Amino acid sequence: MTTDTTTTVAPTGETVLDARGVTMRFGGLTAVRDVNLTVNSGEIVGLIGPNGAGKTTFFNCLTGLYIPTEGEVRYKGNVLPPKSFKVTAAGIARTFQNIRLFANMTVLENVLVGRHTRTKEGFWSAVLRGPGFHKAEATSRERAMELLEFVGLEKKAEHLARNLPYGEQRKLEIARALASEPGLLLLDEPTAGMNPQETRATEELVFAIRDKGIAVLVIEHDMRFIFNLCDRVAVLVQGEKLVEGDSATVQGDERVVAAYLGEPFENAPGDEEVAEVEAAEAQAGTPTDAAPGKENDR
Amino acid sequence: MTTQTTTPEAFGDTTPARAGLIGIPENAARALATGGAILTIISTFLAWTWTADFPGDLTVYGYPGGLQVLVLIGGLLTTLFSLASYSVKGFGWLVPAGADGAIKFAALATFATAWYTVIAISVNLGGVVNLEPGGYVVAVASLATLLGALALPFEHPEPDPIDPDDTSWEHTKHKLGHQWQTVKAAFATGTARPAPALPSYAEILIIVAVLALALAVFTYGIGTEYDELFIGFLITAGLGFAALNKSGLVAQASQITARHQNITICGAFVAAALFPFTQTDDQYATLGVYILIFATVALGLNIVVGLAGLLDLGYVAFLGVGAYAAAMVSGSPSSPFDVHFPFWAAALVGCAASLVFGVLIGAPTLRLRGDYLAIVTLGFGEIFRITANNLDGTSGPDITNGSNGISSIPNLDILGFDFGAVHNILGVDIGRFANYFFLMLIITAIVVLVFRRSGDSRIGRAWVAIREDETAALAMGINGFRVKLIAFAVGASLAGLAGTVQAHVTYTVTPEQYLFAGAIPPNSAFLLAAVVLGGMGTIGGPLIGASLLFLIPNKLQFLGDYQLFAFGLALILLMRFRPEGMIPNRRRQLEFHEEAEAPTVLTKAGA
Numbered sequence: 001m002t003t004d005t006t007t008t009v010a011p012t013g014e015t016v017l018d019a020r021g022v023t024m025r026f027g028g029l030t031a032v033r034d035v036n037l038t039v040n041s042g043e044i045v046g047l048i049g050p051n052g053a054g055k056t057t058f059f060n061c062l063t064g065l066y067i068p069t070e071g072e073v074r075y076k077g078n079v080l081p082p083k084s085f086k087v088t089a090a091g092i093a094r095t096f097q098n099i100r101l102f103a104n105m106t107v108l109e110n111v112l113v114g115r116h117t118r119t120k121e122g123f124w125s126a127v128l129r130g131p132g133f134h135k136a137e138a139t140s141r142e143r144a145m146e147l148l149e150f151v152g153l154e155k156k157a158e159h160l161a162r163n164l165p166y167g168e169q170r171k172l173e174i175a176r177a178l179a180s181e182p183g184l185l186l187l188d189e190p191t192a193g194m195n196p197q198e199t200r201a202t203e204e205l206v207f208a209i210r211d212k213g214i215a216v217l218v219i220e221h222d223m224r225f226i227f228n229l230c231d232r233v234a235v236l237v238q239g240e241k242l243v244e245g246d247s248a249t250v251q252g253d254e255r256v257v258a259a260y261l262g263e264p265f266e267n268a269p270g271d272e273e274v275a276e277v278e279a280a281e282a283q284a285g286t287p288t289d290a291a292p293g294k295e296n297d298r
Numbered sequence: 299m300t301t302q303t304t305t306p307e308a309f310g311d312t313t314p315a316r317a318g319l320i321g322i323p324e325n326a327a328r329a330l331a332t333g334g335a336i337l338t339i340i341s342t343f344l345a346w347t348w349t350a351d352f353p354g355d356l357t358v359y360g361y362p363g364g365l366q367v368l369v370l371i372g373g374l375l376t377t378l379f380s381l382a383s384y385s386v387k388g389f390g391w392l393v394p395a396g397a398d399g400a401i402k403f404a405a406l407a408t409f410a411t412a413w414y415t416v417i418a419i420s421v422n423l424g425g426v427v428n429l430e431p432g433g434y435v436v437a438v439a440s441l442a443t444l445l446g447a448l449a450l451p452f453e454h455p456e457p458d459p460i461d462p463d464d465t466s467w468e469h470t471k472h473k474l475g476h477q478w479q480t481v482k483a484a485f486a487t488g489t490a491r492p493a494p495a496l497p498s499y500a501e502i503l504i505i506v507a508v509l510a511l512a513l514a515v516f517t518y519g520i521g522t523e524y525d526e527l528f529i530g531f532l533i534t535a536g537l538g539f540a541a542l543n544k545s546g547l548v549a550q551a552s553q554i555t556a557r558h559q560n561i562t563i564c565g566a567f568v569a570a571a572l573f574p575f576t577q578t579d580d581q582y583a584t585l586g587v588y589i590l591i592f593a594t595v596a597l598g599l600n601i602v603v604g605l606a607g608l609l610d611l612g613y614v615a616f617l618g619v620g621a622y623a624a625a626m627v628s629g630s631p632s633s634p635f636d637v638h639f640p641f642w643a644a645a646l647v648g649c650a651a652s653l654v655f656g657v658l659i660g661a662p663t664l665r666l667r668g669d670y671l672a673i674v675t676l677g678f679g680e681i682f683r684i685t686a687n688n689l690d691g692t693s694g695p696d697i698t699n700g701s702n703g704i705s706s707i708p709n710l711d712i713l714g715f716d717f718g719a720v721h722n723i724l725g726v727d728i729g730r731f732a733n734y735f736f737l738m739l740i741i742t743a744i745v746v747l748v749f750r751r752s753g754d755s756r757i758g759r760a761w762v763a764i765r766e767d768e769t770a771a772l773a774m775g776i777n778g779f780r781v782k783l784i785a786f787a788v789g790a791s792l793a794g795l796a797g798t799v800q801a802h803v804t805y806t807v808t809p810e811q812y813l814f815a816g817a818i819p820p821n822s823a824f825l826l827a828a829v830v831l832g833g834m835g836t837i838g839g840p841l842i843g844a845s846l847l848f849l850i851p852n853k854l855q856f857l858g859d860y861q862l863f864a865f866g867l868a869l870i871l872l873m874r875f876r877p878e879g880m881i882p883n884r885r886r887q888l889e890f891h892e893e894a895e896a897p898t899v900l901t902k903a904g905a
Contacts, residue, residue, distance in 0.1 A: 063773060088775035100770035102763050112756075113763045117775030119756050123784050126755030127748055137755070180775050 395546025612679020620797025652794025
């Protein structure tokens with residue numbers, strides 16, 4: 001039976017995800033240090049940070065793949081169980097940074113696997129094939145086809161997942177995650193490797209998911225995508241949360257720029273040269289021509 | 299940069315786009331093939347040798363015997379395909395994918411069988427003087443057929459451009475590669491046109507015909523009385539099947555069977571049940587029942603390996619547990635328990651014992667992945683055998699009677715039907731082994747049912763998902779450990795069920811029947827080989843793989859000590875050239891996917 005958990009849209013503001021003081025250590029390395037993050041229903045929250053900042057590790061802590069060394073994660077008020085399949089059953093679904101579809105299953109079967117937690121038919125039911133089995137199977141298929149239509153893959157239901165083009169594999173992964181009827185969807189770099197059009201399509205898709213009443217937490221490197229999409233953005237640098245706020249706040253924050261580009265500091269060896277170049281440019285009035293040659297000499 | 303256009307230098311200019319492998323004009327080649335094939339048919343009615351010393355009695359005029367029949371079949375196939383290639387009315391349906399590839403394979407089948415026979419006669423009897431004129435005629439005729447067939451034109455592949463800077467070794471390699479491509483192209487064929495939409499009674503009739511053909515081939519193979527005939531049978535059957543495949547008939551037949559899956563499966567069981575009625579004595583029913591036991595256990599293993607991707611190298615232990623459990627409650631005098639359960643109870647006991655054993659082994663080991671699981675299951679398989687060997691009263695409690703095993707297991711008696719006695723059904727004597735054959739067929743049907751239904755359900759999809767990517771499957775909410783344990787337990791109980799019958803068929807249950815590897819088939823290595831050779835994740839695959847793996851060592855006694863060597867060689871060759879197994883999984887047959895497909899599933903689950 002389909003116990004439709006998605007339709008019960010909570011009023012915006014209810015906390016869906018509440019991570020408190022999450023710390024993850026691997027031996028001596030602290031990958032994530034004391035991160036607090038909340039996601040409210042109806043919200044799209046972005047998580048950005050330079051490479052190696054601990055974003056995916058934090059994600060894995062949220063989904064039960066890792067058990068945080070310290071701190072706790074609550075989903076709708078309940079502490080998450082430490083097994084990833086139980087987390088999914090509780091209502092958090094995710095996609096992976098490097099696509100992890102079931103490559104040799106068809107598109108439809110992939111989505112059906114996603115419905116595993118929302119169906120109950122076991123081995124005996126499959127062997128005996130009572131009326132309940134057929135009913136549940138039909139419902140599952142119907143629901144899966146709806147989701148494929150939602151992401152625009154209904155025509156390819158019988159294709160093998162491995163033969164889909166890259167962008168559609170991403171969409172299928174999202175459809176598969178949605179099949180578990182989550183209250184919170186975690187997207188790990190959903191637009192990695194996509195061209196601008198595909199990125200825009202993904203943006204629309206995420207908005208559509210939000211409109212279904214599912215909160216979204218998204219990791220991404222594409223800043224335009226993040227700032228278009230997210231109600232709030234948190235910046236993770238070296239395992240710690242640096243800033244959190246709306247797009248404008250984060251974009252304007254010097255520390256964020258510094259974290260991505262590095263900060264200029266006093267008496268650095270390159271400073272004089274930079275000053276020289278700037279002076280020369282100012283004099284010549286042709287800002288760009290001289291500079292490359294100079295840099296190449298260095 | 300050296301961009302030189304030196305492509306035609308080596309061979310390009312001499313070879314026109316369409317030509318045969320041998321330079322005979324097309325019309326002459328086709329005529330030669332057809333004529334040769336007809337002459338071959340005629341020659342099978344002649345005497346090939348003067349003495350009946352060569353098995354099969356090839357001395358009679360007007361009555362083909364033994365290997366002659368096989369050559370006759372090959373010749374008939376070639377003639378039919380040739381006639382079809384002339385667009386003779388009424389033969390067109392034979393070659394939905396084009397005739398030439400089929401002619402080539404059929405001619406090759408005829409030639410190989412005929413020449414094998416002629417050479418075998420000469421070698422066995424000591425010289426070509428032992429050939430009668432008929433022998434020479436068939437040799438020449440089949441050679442002519444083959445030459446004609448090979449001269450049939452085909453599209454030559456374009457050679458890859460050569461880099462003139464390469465060493466001569468690389469040139470040679472390149473040339474060889476191109477020649478191999480050309481030979482492959484010579485035997486290639488088009489795609490079959492889809493099977494015409496027939497009324498369903500006609501389609502069912504076709505299915506019946508296909509099943510009857512399969513039964514006939516199987517019965518012939520199992521009934522071959524001497525090595526030469528079995529080898530000839532393998533040659534003809536293998537290449538003949540290739541010819542049918544190239545003609546596109548196989549593709550059409552599988553389309554039709556796919557439309558009526560349930561009918562096909564029921565029909566296959568009816569065909570299998572007819573097998574004892576084709577036999578005059580119990581000798582080959584014995585082979586039949588052993589093949590069926592082997593195949594059923596292989597099919598059970600296919601749930602574990604093919605669906606869930608758990609490499610189990612100790613699977614035969616579950617067969618052993620079932621057999622021991624059934625033997626102990628069978629009322630055998632050497633059993634420590636003085637009880638005699640009816641079969642249904644014994645089967646339940648065997649099943650339950652294997653289930654418990656499976657869960658006990660599975661619970662700790664299934665936390666491991668891949669190779670580690672394989673090693674641990676291998677260990678547990680051996681532990682079972684050694685334990686059974688030692689529970690003899692001296693090294694441990696007397697339960698299994700040690701290496702002597704439990705012997706004198708009485709025959710089954712279900713509802714007054716004595717399995718040990720000969721029954722006369724429809725005028726045919728059905729002996730002891732045939733009785734067990736029927737019982738085993740029911741068990742096989744149960745296993746097929748479980749395999750099919752569980753495979754196509756929530757739990758089956760979870761198994762495949764676990765095999766494909768365990769981390770992603772966990773993230774999709776699948777309780778990996780639980781699902782894997784179910785697969786392990788189901789596989790174990792099905793093997794145990796087969797074991798309960800096996801105990802009665804063999805009279806005796808000893809630890810040495812349940813080795814990891816040995817020359818006699820139901821052992822873990824052969825079971826796994828049957829699954830991998832036949833095709834993982836399919837029903838037909840393990841059944842055919844098991845039949846071949848059982849029949850070949852059984853029929854080719856002369857291989858003797860080289861059996862395992864030949865087996866290893868065959869395994870390597872098959873894995874090199876057809877890694878997906880003889881019957882590839884449905885997943886690899888989906889449209890759009892012919893090219894880039896092959897071995898992905900295999901390397902993941904089978905390595």
